[in-house]
Amino acid sequence: MQTSKATPQPRWRLSEERTQRKWSQQEVADLIGTTYVNISRWERGITRPNPYFRRKLCALFDKNEQELDLGGGTRFSASHAGEAEKVTAGVASTDGASSSEAIPDGALYDSAIPLQPAFTLIGRDNELSQIKQRLRKGGSVALTALNGLPGVGKTALSITLAHDPEIREHFRDGILWAGLGPHPNISGMLSRWGTLLGVSANALATMSSDEEWAKTLHAAIGTRSMLLVIDDAWTVEEALAMKVGGPNCAHLVTTRFPGIASHITVDGATVIHELDEHESIELLKKLAPGVVDKEEKKATDLVHAVGGLPLALTLMGNYLRKEAHSGKSRRIGAALKRLAVAEERLLLREARAPVERHTSLPTETPLSLQTVFEVTDQQLKEPERAALYALSVFPPKPNSFSEEAALAVADCTVETLDALSDTGLLESSGTDRYTLHQTIADYAHFALVGTRFSASHTAAYEKLIAFVISYVELHKKDYELLEMEFNMIIAALEAAQEKGKQAELVRG
Template sequence: MSELRVYLFGTPRIEFQGITVKIERRKALALVAYLALSEQMQSREVIASLLWPDQDEGHARSALRSALRALTKVVDIEWIQADRMTIGLKREVVWVDVIAFQKLLTANSAHPHSSDSICKDCVDFYQQAATLYSDDFLIGFNLPDDLEFENWQLAQREWLRREYADVQRRLAHYYADLDQYEQAIRHAIQWLAVDTLHEPAHRHLMRLYAANGQRSEAFRQYRQCVEVLDSELATPPESETTRLFEAIQQGNPTLVSSTDSISAPISGVMPPLPSLLVGRDAALHAIKQRLGVGSPEARPITVIQGWPGVGKSTLVATLAHDLELSQHYPDGVLWASLGENPSIASEIGSWAEALRLNEPGQARTVEEISAQLTALLRDKRMLLIVEDVWQADHAQAFRVGGKNCPLVMTSRLNDVATALAPTATDIYRLPVLTEHAALELLAKFTPDTVANQLDEATQLVRDLEGLPLAIHVAGRLLQSEARLGWGVTELLADLREGASLLTAQAPSDMLGVKSDTSLTITALLKRSTDSLDALTRQYFAYLGLFVAKPATFDLPAMAVVWEVDDPKPIARLLVNRGLLEPVGGGRFQMHALLVLHARSLLDEVMS
């Protein structure tokens, strides 16, 4: 047993031989936390800039040396190793609760079953992991003058919360399968406590109560689900949740006993299942055929190409959750979203993490990780998705699948798609929506407008050239502003004043589409943001600080960026304006073009 123990779950503390060590400096404690989660020695320069971002390099390095001296004096053993360039903890004498938590979760990887399930031999590991997670990571600890450290801390906290929620989910399902409902209920309650907006947890708890003969508790759980979704997100429960409630009311044992499918191994945060997909049946069918559904053989590579806002991200997110594909590729889905300036090491590292390839203390290059993935996936049946590729060489590291692991990639650029695809037939060019589908999509948001002003609505979708993103935003705009007396005619006029390019043909090589489309949607989005008050428009602009793809974030992240205690009123307003979309689990997302629009406003705010 290590003499020195570092506890980072809950309020951070250090114990030496069972006695709490007092550390006066908050930056010194932050340094311990950062080093504790680092798998290798860390650069002094990186740490100094992380913890003392407002100081010049000389003063920051001096502050780091001072913090190190303070730490080396708190106990009588050497527990920090440092040289002129790097710093780290001596792992042989330091025990860290978060590292122990991670090791327990990887202990089941050697067992002969899916890495997403647990067996009776795994249960003890997961029970120990659940016990270690006494509270959220570094709860109550902050460095208010250091936004970069705060962002790192929030990212670690969210990641560990997801891991802990997954532990409780697995245990809840494990005991439910054994008909040990009381124990399953206890774990399901802990699962739900991590994220009260997570409907699968609500549904599982409802099923457990019903199976345990506690119908009144199942009804109470449903009411609680409805109330929390309404108060936090102003949204109703999913249809599956409502159907389950009705099945419990009617005493339907088949529906009550069925469970939500457990996701296969995934990479990081999977994209949410799109709530609205219109006019894409043919595209889905064609791509699924390319992936081997209904055809004798899958293509090794499929590249989906189309201009920004046409729905590539929505389409591949739907594929990632497709039931037929999940049955065809039972080992799961690996997902990466690159963007214009990707961190290849981070993205490929998340694939390694999903497949439990991370080795504490071992630094690996992108090439080494790719080689390991290639060896591991040789006999797997997995679907690999790499979204938003801007340069062909960015995707090279992700070509790791065996013969039964097809790779789907998306790009807005024609030359990149051509470089990615082995042959021209491996490219699927995603078209804009047909006029009929575009009207159907518009009607999802504003049915009265389409029904009562069909000619004007038709002209609107023609002017928007069937671009799903633009129609989505226009529909939200019409829906929310109908009470002000604004109609399709006024909106068309506004678009024509700000975006004459709407009537032009898209260039055949798609290279000019990006700027043209951005202008079009800018004119549309400006109508939404101009109606915001100055402060709310400023809050929207600050969302441009998030990475464009995938721009998903939760309420704590928004609270940090906006510097407010309660971000919900602002988030609710932006959701109502169609500028922000709840995706479940307390998370929100923005399309990349919305982020770019926010960034354009950010320049005005900063000036």
């Protein structure tokens, strides 16, 4: 004999509390970290919020569960809203894995997910489509790595994906976020994830190894369909320590280090490239429309000077908008003149809100090209640092230079070049050729001419001149090779003139 299903009983009190405040279901969803679909289902009585979301609703409306038709009687005042963020997402079993009661009816969205960008990302439609497709495929490709230069926008892409409706629909049980950086608190991040997933405080307190964390969180996630974002990984071990998802999960790892990206992915990382000229101009227009419209030639020159790097464009655009607010041509002209100087672009900085802090930077450090590159520079060994600085004498990207030239000018080993390539600071450009991005070349050159490396500055240019003399003599009848190295030869001529050695180069 079949029994008829009970008719869902709407939760009128929950709905009334929302409508009295003139909030939409989407607004309530955003406030507690779920979707409007779940809010609708809860109000209609189709499903009941899990303990985690019941606590958040009580805190939001300053009511107890009975007053919201949620059942129970625990009262959370508005002053407890911050505490409610930390409440476990259900009742945990004694072995550390969450029980069936802890599995949410609605999706769990980590409060650590950064806020969505103020406007749609420019020039990233293809990348977003490609990454979404990979994440939704499952299997081995569900561990996806994004790799690219510091400041190219890997984190911005990940944030956009974490807020994407299609991604949230696919990973119906939620999204977890961990921003690592060079000195992450791995155990603290895993503990926070455990709390969100319903692992008991007692179980969390007993964790003493990465293996225990992985097993416990893996069991807590179980068969849930979730996306785990591991942003700004600096070591393979730290990235893998956060890989705790179950069979229905996907992991998205971002890193500036090509070696890490290649190591943790089976079928290759997704490389995020700089914006092209059109996209770069569009971004500058979005940030400082009045300036770009009036000074398009100078804006285009700035785009070329920073090689389409989104961070550089964003810093410049924000600065130009600030300087243009009064409409004074004098101030706009002075701002553009300042940005035409490489050193000024490197040092251009802006403060960020704590929730927008760049994970690679110390808490009190303002965001700038200088500080973002410096944090990678600090991880280099002395021979690698000296080689990077010396390589800045070559014309930057889109130009390239041979491995032979790099070894001669930097006076280093191939292992040192390999180490620089692994950091992502030195890019490969075809077989046995390399290139330095414009902004990294500016950073390295600025460091090279500093007091500490002044002798190295002179030596690097002398080695460039000597190499070009030898190269031209050896290949003086091979016009194709000479044409390939034309810009390097011009750079050597300019250096020779500056150093008073033009006669030597011309004679060579």
